[in-house]
Amino acid sequence: MSDWQSLATYNKIGFQRFGEYPRQMSVESSEIDLLNTLDPQVITEVHNRYYPEVYHFARFRVGDEVTAEDIAGDVFIRLLEAVHTGRGPYKNLRGWLLRITANVVNDHFRKLYNRPKEDSSEVLENRNDLYLAQSDPVILSEQVERNRILQLAIDKLTNAQKLVITLRFGNRFTLEETAKVMGKNANTIKALQYRALAALRQQIGSNML
Amino acid sequence: MNQRQIDAVKRCVELMEAGVPLEECLKEYPDLVPEMREILKTAKDIMSLREEQVPIEAMNRSRARLLSQAKFLASNDKQSASVLRLNWLIKPVRRFLNLFFSLSPVAGRLVVIVGITGLLILFSSGLVITSAKSLPGDSLYPVKLAVEDISVHLVINREVRNEYEFNYSQQRVAEVKRLIELERIQQISFEGILESMDSTSWVVSGIPIRINEATTVVSGPKGAQSFEPGSVVEVEGLTNALGWVAANEIHLREYQFIGMVEKIEAQYWQISSVQFLIIPGSQIDVGIHVGDDVTVLVRSTDSGLQALAILHDVHPIATLPLPQPNLSTPVPSEIPAPITEEDHQISGILEKTSGNYWIVSGQILYIVGETQISDGINIGDSLSIKYRVEVNGSYTAIEIDKIEDEVHPEEYQPQETFESGNEGDIHEASIVISSVDNETGESTYTPEQQETPESTQNHQDKP
Numbered sequence: 209m210s211d212w213q214s215l216a217t218y219n220k221i222g223f224q225r226f227g228e229y230p231r232q233m234s235v236e237s238s239e240i241d242l243l244n245t246l247d248p249q250v251i252t253e254v255h256n257r258y259y260p261e262v263y264h265f266a267r268f269r270v271g272d273e274v275t276a277e278d279i280a281g282d283v284f285i286r287l288l289e290a291v292h293t294g295r296g297p298y299k300n301l302r303g304w305l306l307r308i309t310a311n312v313v314n315d316h317f318r319k320l321y322n323r324p325k326e327d328s329s330e331v332l333e334n335r336n337d338l339y340l341a342q343s344d345p346v347i348l349s350e351q352v353e354r355n356r357i358l359q360l361a362i363d364k365l366t367n368a369q370k371l372v373i374t375l376r377f378g379n380r381f382t383l384e385e386t387a388k389v390m391g392k393n394a395n396t397i398k399a400l401q402y403r404a405l406a407a408l409r410q411q412i413g414s415n416m417l
Numbered sequence: 418m419n420q421r422q423i424d425a426v427k428r429c430v431e432l433m434e435a436g437v438p439l440e441e442c443l444k445e446y447p448d449l450v451p452e453m454r455e456i457l458k459t460a461k462d463i464m465s466l467r468e469e470q471v472p473i474e475a476m477n478r479s480r481a482r483l484l485s486q487a488k489f490l491a492s493n494d495k496q497s498a499s500v501l502r503l504n505w506l507i508k509p510v511r512r513f514l515n516l517f518f519s520l521s522p523v524a525g526r527l528v529v530i531v532g533i534t535g536l537l538i539l540f541s542s543g544l545v546i547t548s549a550k551s552l553p554g555d556s557l558y559p560v561k562l563a564v565e566d567i568s569v570h571l572v573i574n575r576e577v578r579n580e581y582e583f584n585y586s587q588q589r590v591a592e593v594k595r596l597i598e599l600e601r602i603q604q605i606s607f608e609g610i611l612e613s614m615d616s617t618s619w620v621v622s623g624i625p626i627r628i629n630e631a632t633t634v635v636s637g638p639k640g641a642q643s644f645e646p647g648s649v650v651e652v653e654g655l656t657n658a659l660g661w662v663a664a665n666e667i668h669l670r671e672y673q674f675i676g677m678v679e680k681i682e683a684q685y686w687q688i689s690s691v692q693f694l695i696i697p698g699s700q701i702d703v704g705i706h707v708g709d710d711v712t713v714l715v716r717s718t719d720s721g722l723q724a725l726a727i728l729h730d731v732h733p734i735a736t737l738p739l740p741q742p743n744l745s746t747p748v749p750s751e752i753p754a755p756i757t758e759e760d761h762q763i764s765g766i767l768e769k770t771s772g773n774y775w776i777v778s779g780q781i782l783y784i785v786g787e788t789q790i791s792d793g794i795n796i797g798d799s800l801s802i803k804y805r806v807e808v809n810g811s812y813t814a815i816e817i818d819k820i821e822d823e824v825h826p827e828e829y830q831p832q833e834t835f836e837s838g839n840e841g842d843i844h845e846a847s848i849v850i851s852s853v854d855n856e857t858g859e860s861t862y863t864p865e866q867q868e869t870p871e872s873t874q875n876h877q878d879k880p
Contacts (some may be wrong), residue, residue: 248484255480260471267468277475284483292490296423298512358462377463380434385425401430402423402456409459 220310243291255284258302261379262309269313269370271359279312286312299368303389307380309373317363361411369404372397425449430460465733478698552592554603576796579771590622593656597624600658608670610650610773610785611644618661621652623786625661635668635717647783647811649773651715671725671773673781673811674713678705683864686724688713693724700769702729702779702814714774714781725771728779765800767794775814777802782814 238314242250262283267276286308290296297304362373368390387397429442439457459474519531545564548557565585572578589607591679596603609622613844619626628634636643644774650672676689685692693713695701705711705727714726765778774783782804784790792799799820 209757246487248487251483251487251695252480255483256476259476259479263471263475264467268466271466273472273475277472277479280475281479281482284479285486288483288486288490294511298515354462355466358466362463373463376430377460378467379468398427399423402426404455405426405460405463408463409455412459 228230240291240297240299243288243296246288246292250284250289254287254301259284259304261302262305264379265306265309266313268374269310269359269362270316271355275316277315277371279309282312283309300388301392306389310367310374312365313327357412358408361408364411365407368400371408373404374406376401422449422452425453426456426460429453429457433457433461434464437812453650469793473618488515494552510735552596552599552601552603553605554596554601576770583771590624593662596656597660597662601656602658603656604654605656605662606651606653608649609647610783611648611650611828612785613646614644619667620663621650624652626652626654626664627661628664628667632664633666635666643672645671645672645811647785669717671714671716671771674715676711678707678709678711681705681707686727688727693727694721696723696725699724700726700728700776702727705729712781726776726781728781760803760805761812762801762803764820767796767798767800770796775817780812782812784814788814790814791818794819 231325237395239250239254243254261281263280266279266283269272270276270279283305287296287301287305362370365373371390375381375389376383381389383394383397383401387394390397392400426445428445429439432442433439439454439461442457443453446453517526544557544560548560548564551557551561565588568579569585572581586608589605590609593605593607607622607624609624610619612622614620617628634644634746646784648669650670651670652662652664653666653668656661656662658877662860674688674691674693676691678686678688679690680687683695685694687693688711693715699726702711709729712726712728713724714728716723716725763777763780763782765780767775767777768779769776773785775783776782778801782802794817801818801820802814804814806812853877
C-alpha cells in the first residue's frame, strides 16, 4: 500500500468513524435506557456488541484467557447493576465499559501483588506458565519469555500510558477513538503513545530484542 | 523528544498496523532511523500480544451469567421500585453533574457556575418584578406574598417594619379593588379601616362589604358594639362582578377600649375584667396605677388581645362636657354626649405611626382616607393637627401639618382649642347614643339606630 493510499484509507476511516459518533452516541443512550428494563434481548445485544472489546482489553493486559474471561464477565455484571441502581453511564457506554475494565484489571493485579511470598515477576511468570502449560512448552517458551517481559514492562507504565497502549495495540483503536474513551484530545494521545513506547523500550532494553 | 519524532512514530505505527513492514516505514524518516527503529520494534512486539480471537464459549458463559443476574435483579424489583420511580429526576441530575465534572479544569466549571448564577439572578429578579403586578388567584401571587414576607422579616427597625406592613396592607386593599374592577370572582382577605356600617353592608377602606346570615363576625370584648368606624377589621370573603365583597368572616383587629386598670403584671394588664398582653412595642404612659381609667388601643390576634398602647387620658367623649367649647380640659360626665364633629386642633410631637392611627404627644388620632397629611413628616417632628371628635369619642385627624419652626420640646404639650367652637357648629347629631357603659362611662351606639338619611350620609362621608 502506498503512502497516499494508506493515508487516504486512514482519513476515510477516520472521517467515517468521526461522522458516526453522534449516531453511535444516540444508539448507546437508547441502549442504556433499555438496559434498565432488564429485557433479555437488549441485554444480549449489548453484551454481544461490546464483549469482544472488553475481552481484548482484559486479555491484552492480563495475558491469560481464563482471567480475561472472568474480568470481562465481571465488567458486564457491574454494568447491569450500575444501570439498575441509577449509577450507570448516561452516554458513551463503550468508554464506561473500558474504564471499568481497566479498574477491574488493576484490582486484579493489586490482589496478586498483595499475595505473600510472591513478587510481580513471579506472579506473571507463574501465571504464564500455568496458562501455557496446556500448550506445547517447547514451542512456546521463547514467546512466553517475550510476553512476560513485555507485560512486566507495561505494568510499570503510568495509568494513562497503560491505557493508551492497551487501547491502541490491544483493542486497535484509532487515536481519535482512544482520545474519546480517555476524554482527551488526539494530540495528547499521540504524545502519550510516543512516551509509552519510549518508556517500554527503555525498560525492556536489549534483553529481548 | 520532538514533535517530528512523535508524528513519525504515530504514522509508522499506523502503517505497520495496516501491514507495511517496519523498514519500509523507516525509509520515510532516514534521519530518525536510529531512535525510531527501537521504538517501532517495541511497538511491533506489543502488537503481537493481542489475541485476535474471542473464545465463543467464554462469551456464551458470560452472557448466560449476565442474563441470570438480570433475572435476579428483576425479581427484586420491589426493593428497587423507589429508585426507579425517581429515575426521571436522578438521571438528568446525574447527567448534568457528569457533564459538569467532565469539563476541563477550572475555567469550564467556572463558566458554568457563573452562567447558572446569572440565570438564577435574572430568573428570580424577573420573577419578582413580574409577580409584583399579580393579583389573588394568579399563579405568581404566592411569590409576591413570599417576597413581602421576606422583606418584612429582614427589617430590624420596628418603625420601618410597621411601615412595610402598612404598605403591604394597603396593597391588599388595592388588589381587592382591582379584582372588583375586573369583575373577577376570587377568595380574598384584607385588612382595612371600617368606615361605615349598617346591618347588611359595611364599607372597609372604600370597599363595599355585604354581610349575610352566614357571615362570621369575630368581635371584641364589647361584642358587636366593638365595631365602630375607625376600627381596623380583617375581611375574608369573595369578590364578585357586582362590585362588592361577600364576607365570609370579619375579624375586629384594632380598636379602642376604655376601662379601669384592675391588675398590672409584667406580661399582661387586666382592665375592666379583660386581659391585654403587653408586647415589646406596647406604649404605656407613666404613672398609671390600679384604679385609674385608661384608654387602650387593642390589636386582636390569634394569640390574644395585645395592648398597642395604654394611655392615661380617658377618652375625651367620656370627659368632654358639651356644649362647653372653651373647655380645654374635659371633665367626666355620665350624660350621654351628643355627637360633635367640630374641628379641633392639637399640636405636639409625633411619637408613633401605625396603620390607622398616630400618637401625638400621647394622644391617639385616627387616620382616614380624607386626612390630609403634609409631606416629609417623621417620628419626633412637631405637628399641628386639625381633628374632629367622632361619635364614640375617638379623634379623627382631618389635616396634619408639620411645624417648621423649631420650638423647644417642652412646649409641645397637647393643647386643645376649638377652631370654630360655637353651638351652631355642633351639627349632624344623627347617630343616637344608645347606651352608656356603666363601668367605664363609655358611650356606645348601635348600628340599627343610625338609619336616618343624615346619619347614613354622615358615615359615608367618612373614608
